[in-house]
Amino acid sequence: MTEKHIDEVSGVSTTGHEWDGIRELDNPMPRWWLWTFYATVVWAVAYTVAYPAWPLLTSATKGVLAYSSRGEVKRELAAARAAQEKYIAAIKAKSVKEIEADGSLRDFATAAGAATFRVNCVQCHASGAQGSPGFPNLNDDEWLWGGSADQIHKTITHGIRFADDPDTHTSEMPAFAEMLSAGQIGDVSAYVASLSGPVSDPAKVEPGSKVFAESCAACHGANAKGNRELGAPDLTDAIWLYGSGERAIAQQVRAPKNGVMPAWGARLGDVKVKELAVYVHSLGGGE
Template identity: 50%
Template sequence: MAKHQKDEKKEPDTTGHEWDGIREYDNPMPRWWLWVLYLTIIWGLWYSIAYPAWPLISKATAGYKDWSSREQLAEDMTAFDELNAPWNAKLDETPLTEISADAELELYAVNSGGAVFRTWCAQCHGSGAAGAPGYPNLLDNAWLWGGSIEDIYFSVKHGIRNDDDEDARYSQMPAFGEILDKEQIVQVTQYVMSLSSAQSDDAAAKAGEMIFQDNCASCHGEDGKGDREQGAPNLTDAIWLYGGSEEDLTETITYSRFGVMPAWSGRLTEAQVRAVSTYVHQLGGGE
């Protein structure tokens, strides 16, 4: 019985190029692959004509469809504003202290206020609202101007020590480096450290107590517990806005501090101010 021998596999044609005995095969791409390539080229050319694509000196080509990502975003924002309008109106009309009594309204305020906070407030207070040196921690109960929702609302709306809002909260600590000598500053620094039970020099602290009563008690109180009406911090709780080390306190007493917060009433809507106040109040430090 005759055996059929398998045909030897035919080698593909070559391009005629050869390097060190290595020949270059002439293997064309599959036809379907080429058609896909041609279609993507055609689609790419159409897309670059239909939509903004080619950069020019001051702008890009507009495309015959006249589509704009900015206009699309504006349309989407308008649509969402229309959907949220009833909730914003209700938020405007509801007394601040009664927002938490309406579960749905509070949920809307917290979510809306969270978005406002992450957009406008997180740069200073941090994404988690824990603050940073010079920027208050909003998670604790140490509030310079009060932590009720009404107090928070007022601070957000009018700001702190700014020149834009005549109702901005305002306080200013003198630079005692211009009033006291260096030895007195050392003594009052030691006394302030002793108020929060930090390690201090007893003799210097005792001498600094009289200096404190003469120069600092009018704002911080005779016991050092501060005065919220004046924005004077409590010096006995070991919570320091600019740091509580001997070096930090010496610099604060010598040169003073003057933190500024903008007034948000001109940048945010009334509903947004109320929403972010609600959000901050429920973080855990609101009173």
């Protein structure tokens, strides 16, 4: 039997290995470390017995506790749905104004409406509801068909110029290229542009006002403030759906764009439409 080598400095035996004159001391592991290690081994074995752990061909061991993370998620979702039921029932039974008058119900509807908006509305109105060319900004105070909670609810429910809904908002701006000369279109475009800013040729404004009175005032009003019954926009502010400036206005007069919004009532149901109406009204532009 080979005698163990004892380190001269520490008096501790070495492992018997030597590398370039360097020997490794054979110090025992601390007891606390060993017992901790043994405890982790026991814990690991117990864990694999209690919970799903060992992989099989098509599944895994179920564990004596039969725990399932998917089952836990299902239970949590079921509990969340149960908690929502009272709010959903209240929204179904109340009008939009009544929902807004109830603080907790309003908060629930606003959060739910925001989620519905992100799924169904951002494609046109953008993620911040700021709109894009041809699609209105829902944060400002300009509403073609009215910005009260009930009016917003009606618009979302029945849409705009949506052929499949008999109660949809319906109006169309005629193509004035078939009714007015190019000169008249230039004049009226200059007049309309002058209502909210400077124009290239002020001399066109006066004759343009006469063309407007004869051809446009019936829908937009003599003061050009618009008519919500017809969805005719206010032409005196700086909010333009299809572009501002004389050229854009002239293009709209010649061959107008008449946008279409789907009727969401049949697609989403009354509860989600009410939640959407409350959310849109909460953005700050509602009246």
